[in-house]
Amino acid sequence: MKKLGLKLFIPALLLIIGIWCLTGLYTLRSDGGEQAVIMRFGRHVRTEDEAGLKWHFPYPIETVEIVKCDVVRSLELGYRTQQTGGIDQQPVYSAVPEESLMITGDENLVHTETVIQYRIKDVADYLFNVRQAPEALKIAAEASVRRVVANHDLDHVLTDQKDAIQNEILSDLQTICDEYGLGIEIIKVALQDVYAPEEVADAFTDVIKAREDMNRFINEAQKKANEIVPAAEAKQQEILNEANAYKEKRIAEAKGDVENFRQVLAKYSLGPEVTRTRMYLETMREVLPKAKIYIMKDGGETLRLLSLGGDADISSKSGQYSGATVQVNGNTDQE
Amino acid sequence: MNPFHEFKQAYNEQKKQKQQVPGKLIGFLKSLGVIAGAVIVLIIILSSFMFTVGEREQVVITQFEEIVRVIVDEDSYEAISAELKGNPRFANVKIQKGRGLFFKIPLIQQVKRFPNQLLTYDTKTEEVFTLDKKTIMLDNYAQWRISNPALFMVSIGNISQANQRIDEFIYSKMREEIGKIDAFTLVADKDYVYNMLQNVEGYINSQMEAMGIRIMDIRIKRTEYPDATKPSIYEQMRSERQAVATQYRADGQKRARTITAEAQRKATVIEAQAYEEAQKIRGEGDAEALRIYAEAYNIDPEFYSFWETLKAYSSVIDEDTTIIIDSGSPFARYLFGE
Numbered sequence: 268m269k270k271l272g273l274k275l276f277i278p279a280l281l282l283i284i285g286i287w288c289l290t291g292l293y294t295l296r297s298d299g300g301e302q303a304v305i306m307r308f309g310r311h312v313r314t315e316d317e318a319g320l321k322w323h324f325p326y327p328i329e330t331v332e333i334v335k336c337d338v339v340r341s342l343e344l345g346y347r348t349q350q351t352g353g354i355d356q357q358p359v360y361s362a363v364p365e366e367s368l369m370i371t372g373d374e375n376l377v378h379t380e381t382v383i384q385y386r387i388k389d390v391a392d393y394l395f396n397v398r399q400a401p402e403a404l405k406i407a408a409e410a411s412v413r414r415v416v417a418n419h420d421l422d423h424v425l426t427d428q429k430d431a432i433q434n435e436i437l438s439d440l441q442t443i444c445d446e447y448g449l450g451i452e453i454i455k456v457a458l459q460d461v462y463a464p465e466e467v468a469d470a471f472t473d474v475i476k477a478r479e480d481m482n483r484f485i486n487e488a489q490k491k492a493n494e495i496v497p498a499a500e501a502k503q504q505e506i507l508n509e510a511n512a513y514k515e516k517r518i519a520e521a522k523g524d525v526e527n528f529r530q531v532l533a534k535y536s537l538g539p540e541v542t543r544t545r546m547y548l549e550t551m552r553e554v555l556p557k558a559k560i561y562i563m564k565d566g567g568e569t570l571r572l573l574s575l576g577g578d579a580d581i582s583s584k585s586g587q588y589s590g591a592t593v594q595v596n597g598n599t600d601q602e
Numbered sequence: 603m604n605p606f607h608e609f610k611q612a613y614n615e616q617k618k619q620k621q622q623v624p625g626k627l628i629g630f631l632k633s634l635g636v637i638a639g640a641v642i643v644l645i646i647i648l649s650s651f652m653f654t655v656g657e658r659e660q661v662v663i664t665q666f667e668e669i670v671r672v673i674v675d676e677d678s679y680e681a682i683s684a685e686l687k688g689n690p691r692f693a694n695v696k697i698q699k700g701r702g703l704f705f706k707i708p709l710i711q712q713v714k715r716f717p718n719q720l721l722t723y724d725t726k727t728e729e730v731f732t733l734d735k736k737t738i739m740l741d742n743y744a745q746w747r748i749s750n751p752a753l754f755m756v757s758i759g760n761i762s763q764a765n766q767r768i769d770e771f772i773y774s775k776m777r778e779e780i781g782k783i784d785a786f787t788l789v790a791d792k793d794y795v796y797n798m799l800q801n802v803e804g805y806i807n808s809q810m811e812a813m814g815i816r817i818m819d820i821r822i823k824r825t826e827y828p829d830a831t832k833p834s835i836y837e838q839m840r841s842e843r844q845a846v847a848t849q850y851r852a853d854g855q856k857r858a859r860t861i862t863a864e865a866q867r868k869a870t871v872i873e874a875q876a877y878e879e880a881q882k883i884r885g886e887g888d889a890e891a892l893r894i895y896a897e898a899y900n901i902d903p904e905f906y907s908f909w910e911t912l913k914a915y916s917s918v919i920d921e922d923t924t925i926i927i928d929s930g931s932p933f934a935r936y937l938f939g940e
Contacts, residue, residue, distance in 0.1 A: 275633045278630065278633075279637055280637055282634070283634065283637050283641075307702065308701075308702045309655050309657065309701050310701035310702035311657050369824075370789050370825060370827070373790075374790075374835070374838075375842070376827075376832070376835060376839070394658075395657040395719065396719060397719055397720040397745075398719040398720065398722070403720065403745070406722060406743050409823055409824070410743065413822075413823070413825070414792060414795075417789050417790050417792075418792045422846075443819075443821075446819065447720055447818070447819070463839070464836065467836050467839045467840050467843065470839065470844060470847075471843055473847045474846050474847045476847070477846070477849075480850065480851050480854055481851060481854030481857075482854065483854070484851075484855050484857070484858040485857050488857070488860075488861040488862045491861075491862055491865065492861050492864065495865040495866060495869045496865050496868050496872070498869065499869030499870075502872075502873055503873060503875070503876035504876075506876040506879075506880045507876055507880055510883035511883055513883070513884050514883050514886055514887025514890070515887070516887070517887035518887055518891055518894065520891065521891035521892075521894040521895055524895065525894050525897075525898040528898055528906070528909065529901075532901065532902060536902075546908075546909075550912040550915055550916060554916055554919045555919070557919055558920070558921075559923070559924040559925070560924070560926075561924065561925070561927070562926070562927045562928075562929050
């Protein structure tokens, strides 16, 4: 009977050893890039970073701690995501004003909401070096954000230096993480929302309006300028056209006049005296009917007045002309 | 339960049942029980004279409450050795380095574990006063570690006591340093504040070294104005914003006027140039006309002047013209038929 006890004892022992060994099995998932740190009697002996089924010497010889290393974690400062957005729902955020309100370099106050994305780059450092690593990171991040914002003026924080500020926070925070041996890599620092405290929000809105006003003034002026210059150019064209027309007219007229003159001259040279007299009289006949005419006698004492009927003597004293004006009739034949 | 006793009972029962089949299974289970019991006993025995030191720990071994041994990590081994050897109180303490499995004398030696990690101490927000008499709410934090577990155990004891001591040092030293500078420097001068914190750190370390504490980093987490001063800050921000808004509008108007004036200037220049050009063209026309006239009239200048005179009469004389002619003039003679 003693023999039977021994016979049963050995398989029992083997079974227990077997089960004990099985407790050393663990899996590493690709999902999130899990890594395992294996400690033998508390001493870190190796790190596993390939996914799959693994085995370590069972407790109490070895223990394992598994951490998702490749997953990007984010740390929210100044706000919290209450509900993530999706195709059928809006994201919901809540503000944490006591975290977001901070002083700027020019002693103003601003709300800054920041998200910090990080990853674990050294799992052993992350687990061992700092107690409560995520909390330590959060405190360091908050200090860095405030420190950097305090180093910039309000306007820069609100508008044009966001990139520079983000980069400065990132490099400061990475330096701190490395100093602490946190084993964390900061991937991205993003200022999500930067806004003035609501107590002064209207004044800030007015600045935005003022900037729009400024642009509007400029645009209106530009519009006006765009009308003035083309109008002047149109006028320029008009003036030049007029001038050219004048020029052509003058030349054409001159040519016409000259042609006329030439023809008359040609006739004239056939019989100068006769033509001359004839021309003179023709002109007079055309011209004189319009005018009032006085004719003075030599010595200026009497005036012979040309009238329709014939001649008339008009007495006059000491150079004073007087008498009736007689319309020269166009029909008067003076030849 | 006593496994041996059960085993014996089972053995007796098996004997009674003349080796029936279920007896085998019961025997097997009893073996399991025996082995489990043996393992538990073994672990209890082993753990009384063996212990582990993890990556996050450093330990002090006491014997009847007297420190006899410390086990620390490899990096701080040298420094801690030097510290303890120089102190007659710890002359008999044995220093070991490394992690893993260690042995002790059961029952009379106790293991006290201390963290070998960076520890965060976040102070509560306190009021400080700057040189320019401003009140600022200051929130610091410090990263520290137990640099020497033996000294720490003797002079501090535990973490919460340590935080208390650190707070006392930081608070008094920070107040002193901040009293030397203006609020603006504290808030905005990154380099100055960095150096200031380094000084504070150096000072506190010189004070706390003997307590086995080392401050690795001190930082200002927050500087805030007290709530009472916020209305005046908002007022200042408001007026500053108004100034900016006014500036924008004035700027806009100035630039608008500049643009308009520039356009007007261009327009004026364009028109003036057009006038210049037009006059030139007209001049050319006039000159060309004159040339044409001159060319023709030079053929017979005398006739030309006669011709022109007649043309002038035509254009000059109208209803309002009164002509006075000497009776001896050729025209009068024509008129009178002489």
